[in-house]
Amino acid sequence: MSGSLPVTDPAGDLIAEDLACRRGERLIFAGVSFRLPAGGALVLTGANGSGKTSLLRLLAGLIGAAAGRLAWGSAPLADDVAGHRARLHYVGHQDGVKPGLTPRETLAFWAALRGVDVRRRAPLLDAALAAFALERVADWPCRWLSAGQRRRLALARLFVAPASLWLLDEPFSALDRDNRMRLERAIEAHRAQSGRIVLATHMPLEIGAAASLMLDAFAPARGDVADG
Amino acid sequence: MAAFTGLFRRDLRLAFRQGGDTGLVLGFFVLAVVLFPLGVGPEPEVLRRIGAGIVWVAALLAALLSLDRLFQSDYQDGGLELLALSGLPLELVVLAKCAAHWVATGLPLALTSPFLAFLVDLDPAAIPTLALSLFLGTPALSLIGSVAAALTLGARRQGVLLSLLVLPLYVPPLVFGAGAVEASAAGTGGRAHLLILGALTLAALPLCPWASAAALRQALE
Numbered sequence: 001m002s003g004s005l006p007v008t009d010p011a012g013d014l015i016a017e018d019l020a021c022r023r024g025e026r027l028i029f030a031g032v033s034f035r036l037p038a039g040g041a042l043v044l045t046g047a048n049g050s051g052k053t054s055l056l057r058l059l060a061g062l063i064g065a066a067a068g069r070l071a072w073g074s075a076p077l078a079d080d081v082a083g084h085r086a087r088l089h090y091v092g093h094q095d096g097v098k099p100g101l102t103p104r105e106t107l108a109f110w111a112a113l114r115g116v117d118v119r120r121r122a123p124l125l126d127a128a129l130a131a132f133a134l135e136r137v138a139d140w141p142c143r144w145l146s147a148g149q150r151r152r153l154a155l156a157r158l159f160v161a162p163a164s165l166w167l168l169d170e171p172f173s174a175l176d177r178d179n180r181m182r183l184e185r186a187i188e189a190h191r192a193q194s195g196r197i198v199l200a201t202h203m204p205l206e207i208g209a210a211a212s213l214m215l216d217a218f219a220p221a222r223g224d225v226a227d228g
Numbered sequence: 229m230a231a232f233t234g235l236f237r238r239d240l241r242l243a244f245r246q247g248g249d250t251g252l253v254l255g256f257f258v259l260a261v262v263l264f265p266l267g268v269g270p271e272p273e274v275l276r277r278i279g280a281g282i283v284w285v286a287a288l289l290a291a292l293l294s295l296d297r298l299f300q301s302d303y304q305d306g307g308l309e310l311l312a313l314s315g316l317p318l319e320l321v322v323l324a325k326c327a328a329h330w331v332a333t334g335l336p337l338a339l340t341s342p343f344l345a346f347l348v349d350l351d352p353a354a355i356p357t358l359a360l361s362l363f364l365g366t367p368a369l370s371l372i373g374s375v376a377a378a379l380t381l382g383a384r385r386q387g388v389l390l391s392l393l394v395l396p397l398y399v400p401p402l403v404f405g406a407g408a409v410e411a412s413a414a415g416t417g418g419r420a421h422l423l424i425l426g427a428l429t430l431a432a433l434p435l436c437p438w439a440s441a442a443a444l445r446q447a448l449e
Contacts, residue, residue, distance in 0.1 A: 062309060063449055085313050094306025100245045101238070112234025113314035 012073020013037045014059075014165065014196060019068035021054045028054055029218040030067065034211065038164075038194035041187070041207060045200075046215030052200035053093065055215065056167045059198060060090040086114075088165040093173070095154040099143035103134050103153050106142060107160050114161035128159035132182055147174040155183060158190075166190060168199040231316040232324050239328030249297070253290045253333045254340055260286035261344045272349045279348030280358065280409035286344075287337045287362055288369065288398050294333050295373040295394065296380075296387045298325060303381050303447065312448055318441035322378070326370045326437065334366025350413065357412035361405040361425060368429040371436035372397045378443035401428055 013035045020030035028051040036042050044052045057063050059070070061081055070077040077084050097106060107125050116124060129138050132152035137145060145153065151174045158166060166187075172180055187197055187207050243249040264282045268274055275282075302308040311321045341362050345355045376394040380386045404425045408418030 057309075060309075060313060062312065082315065086315055088313070090309065090313055092306050092309055094304075094309075096302075096305050096307040096310050098238075098242060098301070098305070098307070100242050105238075105241070109234055109238045110310070113231045113310065113316065115230055115315050118230065 012075075013040075015069075015071045015073075016059075017069040017071075019055070019058065019070065020066040021051055021058055021063070022066040023054060027066070027220045029215055030220055032068070032213070032215070032218050034213060036196050036198065036211075038196060039191045041191060041197040041199070041210035043199055043201060043205060043210045043212045044215060045202070045212060050215040050219060052215055053169055056090065056092075056169050056198060056200060059165075060088060060167050061085060062090075087163055088167060089158050089161075089163045090167045091154055091157065091169060091171060093169045095150045097142045097145070097150045097153055099141065101142055102139050103129065103142060103145070103156075104138045106153060107156060110157050111160040114163075116161050124160055128156040131159045131186060132156050132179060148176060148179065151175060152179055155186075158186065164195055166195065166197045166199070168197065170200055170202070172201055172203050231314055232320055235311070235316065235321060235324040236328050239325055240331060243328065243332035249294050250332050250336055253294050254336055256293055257286050257290040257337055257340065258344065260289060261347055265347065275348045276350065276413075279345065279350040280354070280406045280413070282348055283341055283344055283350075283358060284362075284402055284406040284409070287341065287366070288395075288402055290337060291333055291366060291369040291373065292391060292394060292398075294329070295377050296390050298329055298374055298377040299381055299444065299447075300377075300386065308444065308448065312444070318444055319437045322374055322437040322440040322444070323433075326367075326374050329374075330367050330370040334362075334370055337366055338362035350409070353415075354409050354413035354418075357418045357422070358409045361408045361418070361422060364422060364425045364429055365401040365405045368401045368425075368432045369398060371429070371432040372401075374440045375436050375443065378440040378447065381444070381447040401425060404428065 015035050017033050018030075019032040021028045028049075032055065034042060044055060046052055054063065058065055061077065061084055072084065101109070104125060107128050108121060111121050111124060112118075129135050132155055134149065134152055134156060137149060142150065142153070151171075155168075155171060171183055175183065184205070184207055187199075190197065191207075261282055264278075265275055268278070299308065302311065312318060314321075316324075338359055341359050342355050345358055350358065373390075373394050376390050376397070379393065380389045383389050404421045408421030408425065410418075411421055412418035
């Protein structure tokens, strides 16, 4: 599936030390540490509001940490924000799909955003559409797609440009059984090429040797307010 | 560069395909200008005196009409996060979106304005100046509007708040745009006004994307 995509991955683990996250006045979690090696997977679990999405957005560099350190190998992420963005794919719980465009146009746009050259784009788009069996609806307007098909289109973004780190927020929601299996196979293939994955989910997963992080355990005590 | 043109072309395609933006803006522009002769009476002298102002104010309100959608749909469907994570700096994201907004709204306004000039009995000699002033001034309207659109993202009653923020900032382009047409109708030539109008657009070109990008970063937090 992703066999033709080279995953560029410099040596070094993704390291989080003592991360804390604050939204508004409220401290969501504190003291989160982990180390994600090449080929590794980290599964985030926890109750609603325990900070799974916040941690993913933090890893994507969309929000800043209230405390702690994030580094790729020996280099802090804050030193090279653009470089970090180029090596990750973030699939949030919103699909970012425009009703007025077709899936093929949507993927072509995402490929353009990642700086994929026009001449190299066509085979990548076909591969991305095939990865989640979207060929049949490739030229329909997205307003005709079901929730599951939109979700698959958002996930197909993972294939339009190679990226080492996949950050997936509830990727299995709205997916049927066949497509769950497609995604699990894609995840395994990505890890086999020493890609890394952090994913938040409620559902039990069938992927091998994944570390898991239960965010409920890092919630601050009631009434605890982060200083400064 | 591929990312910049990709975003520009996608926004244009969305604007034209959904048919709403350009058609709505032009429809509003024409209707607003047509209403004035009905309101103030059909005396040609009165209309000729205020014609330039009418066309410019109508163009300004028409441009305002489509501004709230500039970032709103991307903000709501998660597309803004993807844009922020792309290799393109947010300043250039804003610039690409403003460019598409201008081609879909400002440019059609400038191109339609000569026909509306007849409705308000504008001096024929001033008609090229009217089109040129809109051509030079509407990019500033899109750029200045982007700052307000980014600042009001996520606010309740975004449309109203946006108008309150952006209309005072539209005063300089309005003064020099309408001024250029009046000066040219009076025979003194609108060159000085047009130069200042162009300078306003040139000043907005680097400043507004920078301010909008800062506001978008705030909205994404």
